[in-house]
Amino acid sequence: MQALKADNSGFVIGPDGLQRLLEVLAGEGYRVVGPALRDDAIVYDDIDGVASLPVGWTDRQEPGRYALERREDNACFGYAVGLHSWKKFLFPPAETLWTAQRGSDGAIAVSTPERAPDKFAFIGVRSCEIHAMAVQGRVFEEGPYTDTAYAARRAGAFIVAVNCAEAGGTCFCVSMETGPRAEQGFDLALTELADGAEHWFLVEVGSEAGRAVLEQVPHVPATAEQAEAARAVSERTASGMGRGLDTQGIKDLLQDNPEHSRWDDVAERCLSCANCTMVCPTCFCSTVEEHSDLTGENAQRVRKWDSCFTMDYSYIHGGSVRSSARSRYRQWMTHKLANWIDQFGTSGCVGCGRCITWCPVGIDLTEEVAAIRAAPEEGRSR
Amino acid sequence: MARRPKLAVWKFASCDGCQLSLLDCEDELLAVAGAVEIANFPEASSAVVEGPYDLSLVEGSITTPHDAQRIQAVRAQSKFLVTIGACATAGGIQALRNFADVKDFIAAVYASPQFIDTLATSTAISAHIPVDYELHGCPINKAQLVEVISAFLAGRKPAVAAHSVCIECKQRGNVCVMVQGTPCLGPVTHAGCGAICPAYRRGCYGCYGPMETPNMPALTREWCELGADGRDIQRVLRSFNAWAEPFRQESEAHDD
Numbered sequence: 001m002q003a004l005k006a007d008n009s010g011f012v013i014g015p016d017g018l019q020r021l022l023e024v025l026a027g028e029g030y031r032v033v034g035p036a037l038r039d040d041a042i043v044y045d046d047i048d049g050v051a052s053l054p055v056g057w058t059d060r061q062e063p064g065r066y067a068l069e070r071r072e073d074n075a076c077f078g079y080a081v082g083l084h085s086w087k088k089f090l091f092p093p094a095e096t097l098w099t100a101q102r103g104s105d106g107a108i109a110v111s112t113p114e115r116a117p118d119k120f121a122f123i124g125v126r127s128c129e130i131h132a133m134a135v136q137g138r139v140f141e142e143g144p145y146t147d148t149a150y151a152a153r154r155a156g157a158f159i160v161a162v163n164c165a166e167a168g169g170t171c172f173c174v175s176m177e178t179g180p181r182a183e184q185g186f187d188l189a190l191t192e193l194a195d196g197a198e199h200w201f202l203v204e205v206g207s208e209a210g211r212a213v214l215e216q217v218p219h220v221p222a223t224a225e226q227a228e229a230a231r232a233v234s235e236r237t238a239s240g241m242g243r244g245l246d247t248q249g250i251k252d253l254l255q256d257n258p259e260h261s262r263w264d265d266v267a268e269r270c271l272s273c274a275n276c277t278m279v280c281p282t283c284f285c286s287t288v289e290e291h292s293d294l295t296g297e298n299a300q301r302v303r304k305w306d307s308c309f310t311m312d313y314s315y316i317h318g319g320s321v322r323s324s325a326r327s328r329y330r331q332w333m334t335h336k337l338a339n340w341i342d343q344f345g346t347s348g349c350v351g352c353g354r355c356i357t358w359c360p361v362g363i364d365l366t367e368e369v370a371a372i373r374a375a376p377e378e379g380r381s382r
Numbered sequence: 383m384a385r386r387p388k389l390a391v392w393k394f395a396s397c398d399g400c401q402l403s404l405l406d407c408e409d410e411l412l413a414v415a416g417a418v419e420i421a422n423f424p425e426a427s428s429a430v431v432e433g434p435y436d437l438s439l440v441e442g443s444i445t446t447p448h449d450a451q452r453i454q455a456v457r458a459q460s461k462f463l464v465t466i467g468a469c470a471t472a473g474g475i476q477a478l479r480n481f482a483d484v485k486d487f488i489a490a491v492y493a494s495p496q497f498i499d500t501l502a503t504s505t506a507i508s509a510h511i512p513v514d515y516e517l518h519g520c521p522i523n524k525a526q527l528v529e530v531i532s533a534f535l536a537g538r539k540p541a542v543a544a545h546s547v548c549i550e551c552k553q554r555g556n557v558c559v560m561v562q563g564t565p566c567l568g569p570v571t572h573a574g575c576g577a578i579c580p581a582y583r584r585g586c587y588g589c590y591g592p593m594e595t596p597n598m599p600a601l602t603r604e605w606c607e608l609g610a611d612g613r614d615i616q617r618v619l620r621s622f623n624a625w626a627e628p629f630r631q632e633s634e635a636h637d638d
Contacts, residue, residue: 039557039583064604066561083557093553272595273569274545278552289541294413294532305553310545311594325597360548360560360569361604 009227011203011219018076018201019050021160021188024216025121030158033089034123035082040068044082044089047123054079061168061242061353064362075194077124080168081352085281086122086129087136090153091305097288099300115149121158127179128171128350130161130186132281138344139284158209161186165233169242170353172366176245178350181234188214191230202230243353245366246373247337250347253376254338254369258330262371267326269361274307276355276363277332282348287312308332333365387436387535390422392456394442394449395476395504399521400467401425401441410528417535433459437534439527440513443469443504445476450501450510457511464530465507468520468622472591475520477504477625505625517542518572520589520622526574543573544594547586551577559585565605567618570596570628591623598632612636 026032036045037054059079060067071078100110140147161182173179182189187210191202202222205211277283287306292299306313309328314321322328340348356364391401421431438460444450468474480503488495517530526542533540547568559580560566566585572593579586602615619633
């Protein structure tokens with residue numbers, strides 16, 4: 001994606017234009033992925049035109065609770081965020097890294113799977129999710145070792161952002177300064193307006209690739225009123241956040257409180273099930289499994305999503321370093337909100353709220369931080 | 383060519399489902415037969431080669447004085463012994479007897495109870511002998527069984543995770559049924575099945591027994607929030623893995 005200054009005024013397309021946009025992207029060989037209804041939820045999946053979108057549906061998200069509800073309009077993107085983030089496409093849950101075969105002469109030949117990386121078009125990417133891709137990109141693409149498969153998938157992706165018109169019950173992007181309005185990192189950004197009989201999208205162009213695609217979609221320049229109406233959508237969403245997280249001094253707050261009694265309190269509730277890390281759009285941990293077959297002639301290495309909530313994750317000779325739920329939850333939250341800043345120069349949290357919604361027992365990290373902040377001296381270790 | 387390791391398959395109190403999953407391997411069955419000498423596997427062949435055996439797969443739980451003796455003999459002639467399935471690793475569904483008086487069952491079921499020689503409890507193999515590896519599940523996952531045998535042959539650790547079902551549920555792309563209101567045992571249950579039930583929109587039944595670090599009270603509190611009562615919780619925990627320690631303790635915490 002070539003970065004391009006977002007066009008200030010933007011353009012307007014209608015629902016037919018959105019359909020055309022999806023057709024153009026499919027025609028250009030993209031695997032078009034976007035929100036779809038499955039199993040009473042909005043998930044990101046392969047879509048086939050506007051008919052696949054969750055038209056007229058919204059999501060009700062609270063700690064440990066999720067439900068779909070009918071909207072009064074026909075908005076295509078009238079929900080907060082899907083269950084799984086785009087992570088599952090850029091960083092697949094399981095990926096074979098290499099295979100090895102022993103030849104008849106005993107020599108071992110190692111081969112990496114031939115990958116023609118999927119060329120994704122992501123439809124309906126939220127601002128927090130764009131930030132999440134950047135956060136994860138720092139892990140996989142920067143530093144001395146680049147994950148080339150990840151980098152190829154990300155570089156090849158065409159991103160259609162959609163500015164949020166609904167703040168979910170567990171959203172706190174405003175606190176994390178990651179939304180709700182997408183400022184960069186997209187090819188095209190849409191703002192949907194579905195008031196009454198009117199239904200249109202304001203389109204902002206974020207790259208040359210985006211401009212080239214928009215050229216093939218019937219569009220008109222936005223009027224000043226339309227641009228203002230779109231801006232008002234983001235402002236309304238920003239004022240309706242379901243949650244907030246005070247990030248002031250959060251790095252020191254958490255790093256200085258490893259013995260706070262709140263860690264015992266949360267450990268009593270935490271299941272160590274790892275759902276928070278699976279749904280987190282920035283959690284990047286993986287394990288590698290080595291498999292040999294029955295003949296001993298073939299082997300493969302498979303990379304799978306892993307989690308700091310498992311015992312294997314911190315297993316070293318003699319046992320697991322983090323054997324208690326207390327130490328595992330503390331590790332996850334302190335890394336996400338504090339140590340990540342030391343390690344990658346940014347918070348690991350983008351405020352999407354998934355870890356809150358999809359925790360089976362509804363543990364809310366914004367509440368956990370607030371509890372420590374309320375009595376910070378309690379666990380000061382130095 | 384090096385001598386193929388000798389494999390034996392043993393049955394105790396069980397339904398045979400786990401050892402049959404070895405025969406159910408189909409695609410891999412010839413490879414198994416090529417890699418090991420199937421020396422003692424009555425379900426597959428009446429030809430029995432004498433021990434000792436390099437690898438013994440043990441199915442079933444210990445429920446009779448005779449079996450309590452027999453498992454000692456199995457251990458004595460096995461270099462590496464793997465228990466397979468919920469009966470062998472946790473006592474199985476028949477461990478429901480452990481919560482009651484077995485004499486009452488015998489009196490209720492048998493016309494001539496004097497011929498029944500049974501123990502008061504059904505217990506895991508590991509309660510009687512040292513076990514080298516436990517493969518959980520009711521029934522076990524045949525791909526995991528092949529993985530365990532392959533790992534044994536290569537002298538490596540099997541890639542069998544002990545974490546929650548939730549991890550494989552999310553890896554599979556399922557939508558969490560519990561957050562949508564259906565009580566599920568997935569967060570406290572050992573992975574291995576591939577999250578079959580949630581994939582079909584049902585809560586997990588706990589067939590693979592407790593995961594490595596189950597927080598039972600936290601889960602059952604949430605079950606109550608979702609409308610379950612103590613009886614529901616006790617019933618769901620008292621199935622194939624009823625006598626697995628975390629499930630047993632939690633089910634007893636919900637006695638009326």
